[in-house]
Amino acid sequence: xxxxxxxxxxxxxxxxxxxxxxxxxxxxxxxxxxxxxxxxxxxxxxxxxxxxxxxxxxxxxxxxxxxxxxxxxxxxxxxxxxxxxxxxxxxxxxxxxxxxxxxxxxxxxxxxxxxxxxxxxxxxxxxxxxxxxxxxxxxxxxxxxxxxxxxxxxxxxxxxxxxxxxxxxxxxxxxxxxxxxxxxxxxxxxxxxxxxxxxxxxxxxxxxxxxxxxxxxxxxxxxxxxxxxxxxxxxxxxxxxxxxxxxxxxxxxxxxxxxxxxxxxxxxxxxxxxxxxxxxxxxxxxxxxxxxxxxxxxxxxxxxxxxxxxxxxxxxxxxxxxxxxxxxxxxxxxxxxxxxxxxxxxxxxxxxxxxxxxxxxxxxxxxxxxxxxxxxxxxxxxxxxxxxxxxxxxxxxxxxxxxxxxxxxxxxxxxxxxxxxxxxxxxxxxxxxxxxxxxxxxxxxxxxxxxxxxxxxxxxxxxxxxxxxxxxxxxxxxxx
Numbered sequence: 001x002x003x004x005x006x007x008x009x010x011x012x013x014x015x016x017x018x019x020x021x022x023x024x025x026x027x028x029x030x031x032x033x034x035x036x037x038x039x040x041x042x043x044x045x046x047x048x049x050x051x052x053x054x055x056x057x058x059x060x061x062x063x064x065x066x067x068x069x070x071x072x073x074x075x076x077x078x079x080x081x082x083x084x085x086x087x088x089x090x091x092x093x094x095x096x097x098x099x100x101x102x103x104x105x106x107x108x109x110x111x112x113x114x115x116x117x118x119x120x121x122x123x124x125x126x127x128x129x130x131x132x133x134x135x136x137x138x139x140x141x142x143x144x145x146x147x148x149x150x151x152x153x154x155x156x157x158x159x160x161x162x163x164x165x166x167x168x169x170x171x172x173x174x175x176x177x178x179x180x181x182x183x184x185x186x187x188x189x190x191x192x193x194x195x196x197x198x199x200x201x202x203x204x205x206x207x208x209x210x211x212x213x214x215x216x217x218x219x220x221x222x223x224x225x226x227x228x229x230x231x232x233x234x235x236x237x238x239x240x241x242x243x244x245x246x247x248x249x250x251x252x253x254x255x256x257x258x259x260x261x262x263x264x265x266x267x268x269x270x271x272x273x274x275x276x277x278x279x280x281x282x283x284x285x286x287x288x289x290x291x292x293x294x295x296x297x298x299x300x301x302x303x304x305x306x307x308x309x310x311x312x313x314x315x316x317x318x319x320x321x322x323x324x325x326x327x328x329x330x331x332x333x334x335x336x337x338x339x340x341x342x343x344x345x346x347x348x349x350x351x352x353x354x355x356x357x358x359x360x361x362x363x364x365x366x367x368x369x370x371x372x373x374x375x376x377x378x379x380x381x382x383x384x385x386x387x388x389x390x391x392x393x394x395x396x397x398x399x400x401x402x403x404x405x406x407x408x409x410x411x412x413x414x415x416x417x418x419x420x421x422x423x424x425x426x427x428x429x430x431x432x433x434x435x436x437x438x439x440x441x442x443x444x445x446x447x448x449x450x451x452x453x454x455x456x457x458x459x460x461x462x463x464x465x466x467x468x469x470x471x472x473x474x475x476x477x478x479x480x
């Protein structure tokens with residue numbers, strides 16, 4: 001009988017196709033939603049801050065569950081948990097498409113997020129397990145290209161859908177892709193037994209992790225409307241801090257922890273995870289603010305805005321496979337440093353856009369930011385996964401995905417809080433959305449948000465430079 005590893009290796013390209021299809025679905029869904037947020041807010045008669053929960057609720061649930069599904073993948077089989085996630089995500093996408101109110105939509109997004117957590121937590125582990133080290137960067141680069149492809153198709157497709165029909169149909173495009181991916185998954189893995197581990201799940205750790213993440217993200221999001229000094233928000237932060245401290249204490253003593261903290265003893269794993277976090281905090285600023293800038297401040301149609309939003313994923317789709325391939329040849333450290341520097345430069349330039357920009361210059365700024373992110377992501381993912389022991393690939397991949405989602409949630413919350421704080425200061429009273437006729441206030445808040453994002457990215461640049469220097473010294477000592 002063939003072993004699991006031999007089947008994984010022999011069918012590596014088919015397995016990669018299944019994983020990238022799930023990646024394509026999740027990013028397609030996000031990019032379609034982003035371009036439609038202003039339309040959805042108007043149709044549902046909610047504020048900009050309230051409609052942002054459509055994005056944030058999804059990311060919060062994924063963040064809460066991703067370690068759980070990563071650990072479950074290590075115990076019960078990554079392919080099995082990945083298939084479960086694919087099924088739930090497809091069902092959740094269908095439910096999102098039949099909702100007609102914000103509460104129901106957020107509920108459906110929660111179901112969708114449960115499935116996304118199952119696939120995200122195990123996809124990178126499956127790819128790492130399937131491909132040898134000399135091909136891993138290339139495979140992760142292809143995965144990154146499908147991230148970009150999903151985002152590339154999303155804006156024009158979303159613009160087309162909301163131009164001719166209601167926004168509910170945005171979510172249905174995931175259903176046929178999900179069905180095809182499920183059929184392929186069953187075909188590839190039929191009759192194939194993965195190695196399982198007879199260990200129990202860490203229930204106390206799971207509960208404490210949930211209590212640490214959920215109140216924290218709730219406070220970040222709701223604090224914009226309630227005020228960060230309100231007792232409710234301060235209490236949520238306090239619960240989060242206490243639960244997080246308890247989580248780390250429990251994990252240190254647990255025999256079979258949800259998160260094996262020993263993986264962080266590898267300093268380069270920890271550094272790479274931190275750099276990924278700064279990258280996603282920074283880039284999510286643009287992802288949430290740019291659609292409102294294009295449609296509200298510049299008065300572009302959804303279709304016109306979609307064209308500019310397509311620049312980022314188009315360049316990312318071209319850059320990610322190339323950077324993954326180059327990382328296999330020249331190493332990842334230098335590529336990640338160049339990538340973060342370009343991302344930082346692009347964010348800085350975006351801060352100085354006006355309400356009458358030269359259109360090709362605006363496109364160039366978006367392109368610089370996109371090129372940087374494309375150069376960074378695949379090599380950094382390769383660095384992270386190469387430093388995880390084979391028996392911990394599920395947890396390692398879930399930590400990487402968790403950091404990505406936490407970075408996006410924090411980035412969305414911080415950037416919108418800075419945006420509205422700047423607008424409120426300019427106007428003279430509290431605002432939580434775009435104010436018609438006050439482009440000056442919006443541009444002021446947008447500038448502050450982009451400069452903050454560039455500053456966060458600059459910190460990542462500095463840490464990446466230290467990583468490059470440190471890794472060179474280590475290789476020099478090994479050669480000596």
